[in-house]
Amino acid sequence: MSCTTQEGVSPDTTQGRVVVVGAGPVGMTLALDLARRGTPVVVLDASPVTTANPRCNTTNARSMEYFRRLGLAEEIRRAGLPADHATDVVYCTSMTGPELTRFPFSSSREVLDGTAHELAEWPSPEPQHRISQIFLEPILDRALQESTIAELRRGHRVEAVHDGQDEVTVEVREVATGETYRISAAYVVGCDGGASLVRRSIGARLEGDSEASERRHSVYFRSPDLASHLGTRPGWMYWWFGPTYRGSVVVLDGRELFLCHARVPHGADPAAVDTEQVLAESLGGQFDIETLSVVPWTARRLVADRFHSGRVLLAGDAAHLWLPLGGFGMNTGIADAMSLSWRLHAVLRGWAGTRVLDDYEVERRSVGEATSRAALKIDGDMSGVGRDPALREPGPRGDALRAEVGARIQQVDRQQWFSQGVQFGARYVGSPGVVEAPSDEHGETSAIAAIDQYRPSVDAGARVPHHWRPDGSSLYDQLGDDFTLITRGATAADVEPLRAAAAELGVPLSWLDLEETVDELTYRDRRFVLVRPDHVVAWSSATPPTDPGVLLDSLLGRRTAPESRLRTA
Structure with missing residues (x-):
């Protein structure tokens, strides 16, 4: 291919730039956090516009916590369904037929004004939010467009990725003109979906179940009169059980846009599915309908055999694909992005070694496997x-x-809607990026112990638990952008050795001493809790670290530290 050379807008050198391939929610989240940290980033996507396909329709609580950090949570929560629209999950014979049961959830207005019951029931400052990807992506797009450090190039298709010793070169074609060019970067991240070109460029393969369940037949449609037939408290999602098909219908905008998923019975020909019959069975009557798109698809459970090779990494659907239940797919990808962004920034700024990129694969692959099995x-x-x-x-x-x-549904499917174990309880076990305490482990060896059970913990590898501080803010609002040492009743003398070691090594470290009462079952004797930029506990102990420099070197892959010197007290 004959290419011209086109550099990005940043004055920084190639060594300081990241190229993100794919401008879906995962790629844009990664770019926004890199830009927030001051790392130049170029995002390339073949499509000239944000998606018209309403694929994921839940932004879970963990993702909302990250969007809170990016300053976007409130804007996202005000988008999607009307502010007063409840987000109940309804089970029925059809949308307008007899109701079997429902799980009630609050409207976005109730969350914003503080009256939502989820604020007391969920251990998070940001309960999950029901918003279709067609409304989420434009918010992330606008935020990227406003950035002076990130550049979003839509309508630019990546055609090849070449990983070199000192840089990665990406071959790009501008779709509208056919013009080709090359762009170089320190790292390339593939957020380019299940058919990822970036994944193929490093020879990574998807492994697992290529057909994990019944095939699906999805219909995106407009109906201006359906919403008026959904009763006094319309739901957000309807799980329907028809005579031939069964599936779900998502209310996208509370007015006229809907997405129907139907299971294709085993043994039936997916190509012979009658879309009109699917809609008749799901809706339970005849309505004025405009079909916007029909997509047949196969339910898979696949995870890439590697997420990282040299200067190329994978995140989101490029790294893992599974059933879109519980919103696990996109949201796991957003967690990938936030786990990766700080590492790339730290490596490029010189305060972490490249081993932290291997740690990313270890951690996110284990969570990807566990989440896929949960779905x-x-x-x-x-x-x-x-x-x-x-x-x-x-x-x-x-x-x-x-x-x-x-009654059976209340027992069986509650785990899908109260998936606190998946959203908050995913834990990194056996990663070099955390220092585990052998004496205080709870016997958990899997990344996710249970789908719907969450035990707050400050053990290494766990998400640091949220709590409301006396001033009404969340603990998360007080954490630094990079590493934060949380202490309870510590003195400056207790903390100074770690702060001095961090300063010497160039590691950004904030100190937060908690004077308020905290949950003793959660913190136990841990008076020192070191939190990574992705809200994950890196190390915790009853006493200060005996050798802070060795601790930081080990966590950040700067050199190999003797294991005996890293044990937690």
Whole structure:
């Protein structure tokens, strides 16, 4: 290919720049956090506009915590459904047919004004938010467009990636003109989806189940009169059980846009699915409908065999694909982005070694595997529910069966909507990027202990628990942009050796001493908790580190530290 050379807008050298391939939610989140940290970044995407495909429709609590850090949480929460629209999950024979049960959730206005019950029930300052990707992406796009450090190039297709010893070269074609050029960078991150060119460029392969469940038939449609038939408290998502098909319908804008997913029964020909029949069974009646798109797809459970090779890394769907249940797909990708951004910044600024990029693969691959299995479990647990044709019969028999199935759903599918174990409890085990304490482990060896159970912990590898501070702010609002040492009742003399070591090594470190009462079951004897930029506990102890320089060197991959000198007291 004959290419011209086109440099990015940043005056920084190639060695200080990151190229992100793919401007979906994962790629844009990564770019926004890199830019916030001062790292020049160029984002390339073949599409000239944000997505028109309403794929993911939940931004979970963990992602909202990260968007809070980026200063976007409130804007995101005001987008999507109307402010007063409840976000209940409803189970029914059809959207306008008998209701089996529901899980009630608050509107965005209730979250914003502080009256939402989730604020007391969920251990987070930012409960999950129901917003379609078609409304989320424009918010991230605008934030990138406003950045002076990030550059977003839409309509620019990446055609090849060449990893060299000192830099990566990306071959790009501008779609509208056909003009080709090269851009060089210190690192390239592939956030370019399941068919990732970047993944193929490093020879990484997706491994797992290529067909993990029934195939799906998705219909994106507009109906101006359907919403008026959904009762006095319309839901956000409707799980319906029809005579031939079963699936879900997502209310996208509270007015006229909807997304229907139907399962294709085993043995049926996916190509023979009748879209009109799917809509008739899901809606339960005849409505004025404009079909916007129809997408047949296969449910998979695949994770890349590696996330990192040289100067090329993977995040989001480029690294893992699975059933879109619980919003796990996009949100796991957003966590990838926030786990990776600080590492790239630290390596480029010289206060971390390149081993932290290997740590990224170790940590995120383990969580990807565990999350994919959680999604598959949810799908499997519900696969046998609501199969009896009598479910749709009128009269006492049907009423009794519907009550029975509703009660069963409350037991079986609650885990999908209260997935606190996945959202908050994912823990990095065995990573060089954390220092574990052998004496205080709780026997957990998997990245996710349970889908719907969360035990707050300050053990290394866990998300540092949120709590409300006396001034009404979240603990997260008080953490520094980089590493933060949280202490309880510590003196300057206790902390000074670690601060001095960090200063000598160039590691940005903030100190936050908690004077308020904290949960003793969570903190136990831990008076010193070192938190990474991604809100993950790197190290915790009852006493200050005996050799702070060795501790930081080990955590940041600067050199190999003797294990005996790193043990937590």
